[in-house]
Amino acid sequence: MLxxxxxxxxxxxxxxxxxxxxxxPPAPPTPIVPPPGQPHNxxxxxxxxxxxxxxxxxxxxxxxxxxxxxxxxxxxVPQVSRPAIVLDIDETSLSNWEVLRANDFALFTxxxxxxxxxxxxxxxxxxxxxxxxxxxxxxxxxxTARGLGAEVFFLTGRPENLRAATERNLHTVGxxxxxxxxxxxxxxxxVSAADxxxxxxxxxxxxxxTIVANIGDQPSDLAGGFAERAFLLPNPFYRxx
Numbered sequence: 001m002l003x004x005x006x007x008x009x010x011x012x013x014x015x016x017x018x019x020x021x022x023x024x025p026p027a028p029p030t031p032i033v034p035p036p037g038q039p040h041n042x043x044x045x046x047x048x049x050x051x052x053x054x055x056x057x058x059x060x061x062x063x064x065x066x067x068x069x070x071x072x073x074x075x076x077v078p079q080v081s082r083p084a085i086v087l088d089i090d091e092t093s094l095s096n097w098e099v100l101r102a103n104d105f106a107l108f109t110x111x112x113x114x115x116x117x118x119x120x121x122x123x124x125x126x127x128x129x130x131x132x133x134x135x136x137x138x139x140x141x142x143x144t145a146r147g148l149g150a151e152v153f154f155l156t157g158r159p160e161n162l163r164a165a166t167e168r169n170l171h172t173v174g175x176x177x178x179x180x181x182x183x184x185x186x187x188x189x190x191v192s193a194a195d196x197x198x199x200x201x202x203x204x205x206x207x208x209x210t211i212v213a214n215i216g217d218q219p220s221d222l223a224g225g226f227a228e229r230a231f232l233l234p235n236p237f238y239r240x241x
Contacts, residue, residue: 032044046104046105049105049236049237050101052236053097058234059136059137061234062135062136062137062138062233062234063136063137065137065231065232065233065234066137066138066140066141066215066231066233067137068231069141069213069215069229069231070140070141070144072212072213072229072231073085073141073144073145073148073150073212073213074144074148076212076213076228077145077148077149077150077212078148080210080212081208081210082151082208082209082210083148083149083150083151083209083210083212084150084151084152084153084179084204084209084210084211084212085141085145085150085151085152085153085211085212085213085214085215086153086154086155086201086204086211086213086214086215086227087138087141087142087152087153087154087155087215087216088154088155088156088215088216088217088218088221089154089156089158089166089170090132090156090157090158090217091135091217091233091235091237091238092135092138092215092216092217092221092233093134093135093138093139093142093154093170093175094132094133094134094135094169094170094173095132095133095134095135096126096132097237098116098117098131098132099113099116099119099121099123099126100237100238101117102116102117102118102119102120102121103119103120103121104119105237105238106120107123107238108120108121108122108123109122109123109124110122110124111125112125113125113126113129124162127158127162127165127166128162128165129165130165130166130168130169130172131169132169132173133173134173134174134175135233137233138215138233139173139174139175141213141215142174142175142178143174145213146177146178150212151179151209152175152177152178152179153178153179153180153181153182153204154170154175154178154180154181154182155182155197155200155201155221156181156182156183156184157184157193157196157197157240158183158184159183159184159185159186159187159188160183160184160185160186161186162183163181163183166181166183167181182200184196191241192220192223192241193218193220193221193240193241194220194221194223194224197220197221197224198223198224198225198226199224201214201224201225201226201227202226204226205226210228211226211227211228212227212228212229213227213228213229213230213231214226214227214229214230214231215230215231215233216230216231216232216233217232217233217234217235218232218235218239218240219232220240220241
C-alpha cells in the first residue's frame with residue numbers, strides 16, 4: 001500500500017510539472033472573519049470593493065438593478081400624463097471610479113487633480129474636468145425614457161457652481177435632450193440629501209409631472225416619496241446620509 005501511495009504521488013507530481021501541463025491556480029485565501037461585534041478590517045474591505053468593481057460583478061449588478069426600472073418605464077410611461085423620471089448623477093448616471101480609486105476611497109473636497117490615475121485628486125477639481133464616464137445601464141434607462149417621450153430630470157447634490165462642467169459632461173457621454181438639471185444652491189447645507197431632493201420632486205409633481213421612476217445609488221436619493229417607484233443602484237464605495 002505504501003509503495004502504491006508513493007507511486008500515485010509521484011505520478012501526480014509528474015502530471016502537474018510535465019511540459020505543457022496546465023498549472024492549477026492557487027486556492028483563494030480563506031477570508032478572516034472577525035469575532036462578533038468587531039468590524040471587518042478596512043484594508044480587506046477596500047481590496048474586496050476593488051475586486052468587485054474590476055471583476056465585472058459591479059457592472060452585472062448595475063444591469064440587474066436597471067432592468068426592472070427599464071421594464072417599468074416601458075410599461076408605465078404611455079399610461080400617464082406628462083410622464084417623467086428623476087436621475088441622480090454621481091454613481092448613478094456618471095462614474096467617479098477613477099478618482100475614488102486614485103484617492104484610496106478618501107474624500108478630498110479641495111485641492112488640484114494633476115496626476116490621475118495617481119492621487120490625491122480634489123473632488124471639485126475632478127468634477128470641473130467633466131471627464132466622468134457614463135454608467136451604461138443608466139444611460140439605457142435614460143435612452144428608454146426619452147424614446148418613449150418621458151421628461152428626464154437630473155437631481156444632484158452637486159453645487160450650482162458646477163453646472164457648466166456637469167452639463168458638458170452629461171452631454172459628452174450621451175445624456176442629450178434631458179429636461180432640467182437641478183443642483184444644490186452654493187453654500188446650502190442639509191442634514192440629509194433627502195431634505196433637498198424630496199422637496200424638489202414634490203415641486204415637479206406640483207408642476208404637473210408624473211414621476212414614474214426615481215433612480216439613485218443612495219437610499220437618501222430615494223427617501224421622501226413623490227415618485228411612483230424608486231430603484232436603488234449598487235454602490236459599495238461610499239454612503240451619503
